[in-house]
Amino acid sequence: MHADPKGVLTGDHFIDGDHAACEGALAAGCRFVAGYPITPSTEVVERFASRIPLVGGLFxxxxxxxxxSIAILGAAWAGKKVMTVTSGPGLSLMMEHIGLAAITETxxxxxxxxxxxxxxGLPTLxxxxxxMQIKWGSHGDYEIIALSPNSPxxxxDLMITAFNLAETYRVPVFFMMDEVVGHMTERVVIPAASEIDVIDRKWTRKQPGEYKAYQTDDSLVPEMIKAGDGYHVxxxxxxxxxxxxxxxxxxAQEKMMKRLLNKIRLNKDKLVDVREDGVDGADIVxxxxxITSRVAGAAIEVARQKGVKVGHLRMVITWPFPADRIRQLASRVKAFIVPEINMxxxxxxxxxxVLGHASVISIPHAGGTVHEPEVILEKIMEAAR
Amino acid sequence: MSDDLALDIQNPVMQLLRQDRIPHIWCPGCGIGTTVNCFVRAMLESGLNLDNVAVVSGIGCTGRVAGYINLDSFHTTHGRAIPFATGMKLANPNLKVIVYSGDGDLSAIGGNHFIHAARRNMDLMVVCVTNFTYGMTGGQVAPTTPLGPTQTTMPYGNFENPFNLPFLADACGAVYVARWTVFHVRQLAKAMKEGLSKRGFVFIEAISPCPTLYSRRNRLGDGADQLKYYKERSIVKNGADTKDVGLTFQGDITVGKFVDRERPTWLDSMNGHFSTHFKEKYKIYGGSHGED
Structure with missing residues (x-):
C-alpha cells in the first residue's frame, strides 16, 4: 500500500540526517514515538514532537x-507503528526491551x-x-535487523525500509546512524506519498477463539492483533x-527459539542488501x-587511478550479515579491507x-571523526603489492 | 428440556479468569488471589466494555496476575509495567489500562516510572499488592519493608526506612489514592470499582500476607493469622492525611480512601494545549479508537 499523505512532506529539502530520519519515519506511518534527549540523536525527536500534532499521532x-523503549512496545500492541531514538548510553539502558520486543515479536x-x-565517551562525535551491542547486547539468543544509512x-529512504521490515518480520529493527550522518546536511528528495510503498502489519482475519497469538504458517511470522480487538490475548x-x-x-523453549531465530535466518537471502561497485574481477574488496562507505569510496577512486583492481562492497543491511556473498568472493579475492569507526x-x-581463504585487513578507528581516506588508500596499496 | 435443569451455575468471576491456566502459582494463605477476586468483581460491576480493558503486570508474584485474567493482558519486564501501559494507553486512549503489580516491582525497580506517571496524571489504574517482601525470589527486603522484620538480605532485621506509598502517590499528583487489606474484600472491591470510573492516575494499595516467606521468617503465623492482625489493627480513616499513614511492623494499619480529586490527565492537557495553540488546524487526538 501507499504511504499516508498526512505524514509525507513531499518536495526537495536541505536537511540533516536526523531530520531526514524523522521524515522517513513519518512517511513510513510511524505515529508514536517515545524518547529521551541524548546527543547526537535529539533532533530526530525534536522534529517529531514538532511535526506530529498536525500529522495525527503522539510524542x-x-x-x-x-x-x-517499553512505552513503544505498549503502543505497538495498541496498534501503532512505533519508534524510539537514542545514542550509546541510552541504547545501553534499552537492552532489556530489545529482548522483550524479540520474544514478544513486537x-x-x-x-x-x-x-x-x-x-x-564522545557525546558530540x-x-x-x-x-555488536545491538546484535548481542540483550541476554539470550535473538535475531534483529539493522540498516546503516550513509547520507541524509x-x-x-531506508527508514521506510526499516519500518516495513519491522512490520514484516516482527522484530526490533535498528537504524544505525552515526553523528556525522545525523548532523550532515544535504539535499533530500521526498517523493509523493503515492510513490512510497508502505507495508502494513500482518493483522489476523481469524475470529477470537480460533486465533492463537503465536501460531504461524511457513513464514514463521505470526499474525497480530491489537489490544481492544476482543481477542483477550x-x-x-x-x-x-x-x-x-x-x-x-x-x-517449549526450543520450539520458540528456533522459530524466533529462523524467521530471520531462513530469510537472510531476502534481507541482505549489499551495494557492489567493481567487485567482479577485483583483487581487493x-x-x-x-559513513565509512563514503570515505572508502574516495580512497577506492584514487587506488583505481593508480591501476589497482579494487571493488567496494557496502552493507546497507548490516544485520543479518552478508556472509554468503563474502564467502563466495573469498575464493577469488586476494584481500578484504574493513574500515570501521570502532576497534x-x-x-x-x-x-x-572468509574462513582463511583470503587475507582480511582491519582498519580500526577509535572514534571521534571519520577515517582519513589516505589511511584506507595506504592499506589498499599495501594489499595490492 | 432436561438440559434446562442441568446445573449451570458458575462463580461469576470465572468468566474473567483463564481457567485453562488454573491452578495458579500462589501459595496457600497468600493474599494476591483475594485481590484478584476483588478486582474481577469490580470489573464486572464497573459497566466497562471489558474488550477494551488491558491488564499490564511487571515481574514477581503479583506480576503473574495479568496471566490469569481473561482479557488482553501483558506480562512485561521487571518494574516497567507502568511505561508499557503508558504507551498502550496513549496509543489507544479508548482502552482502559490497569497496571497490576507488586510493591517491589512498582516502588523499587519501577519507582521512577511510578512517580512520573503520577506526576503526568497518566490515565491508569495502578493496583499495588504490598506484601513487604520479594516473594518470587525468596524473601528479600523491599522498599516497603517496615523497620525490624528479618528478610534474607536483611538477616539481622531491616534497618532501612520504608516508603509510605500512598503518601508518595499523593505527593506526585495521583487523583485517587486508597489502601485496604485483603481482610477488607468489600472495601477493596469497591475502591477498585471506584478507581475504574476515575480518569487519571489511580493508586490502590492492597496489603497482603506472604505466609511462606515474610510471615514464616518473622514468626507471624499463617495467612489466617495475618488476616486476624489486619482485622484487629486496621483503622479506617477516609480522607486521612497520607503523610500520617506510614506502616510499622505489625502496628496499626490506616486504611481507607485518602485522596479523591480531579486533575486533567496528560492527554487532556495535550489536547487542550494543542487546541489552543493550533486552533482549528488541530484534530483532537484519540477520538475514535485512538486512530486520529
Missing part, C-alpha cells in the same frame, strides 16, 4: 530510555545515532561502535507456547557500512565468512 518524552524501530564510547537521503516475556501462555520447559567489530564477521 512523549519519557523519564528515561528504559521507559521509552514490531518496532530503534534509531541509534552512534557516538564514541564506552560510557559517556561519531563512532560505529554499537554494531538514505536516512529518509496474553503476551509475556516468559517462554511461551502458541497461545502465548507461559511454558517453561526445554521443549573494501567492505564498508554507514574491530564487523571485521570479525568478515573473518568468519
Amino acid at each position: 512523549i518524552q519519557m523519564e528515561d530510555e528504559i521507559a521509552s 514490531p518496532c524501530v530503534f534509531v541509534d545515532v552512534q557516538r564514541g564510547g564506552p560510557s559517556t 561519531p563512532a560505529q561502535a554499537d554494531m 537521503q538514505e536516512c529518509f 496474553h503476551i509475556t516475556g516468559l517462554t511461551h507456547d502458541e497461545r502465548g501462555y507461559p511454558a517453561m520447559n526445554p521443549v 573494501v567492505i564498508s557500512f554507514g 574491530g567489530q564487523m571485521v570479525l564477521e568478515v573473518e568468519r565468512a
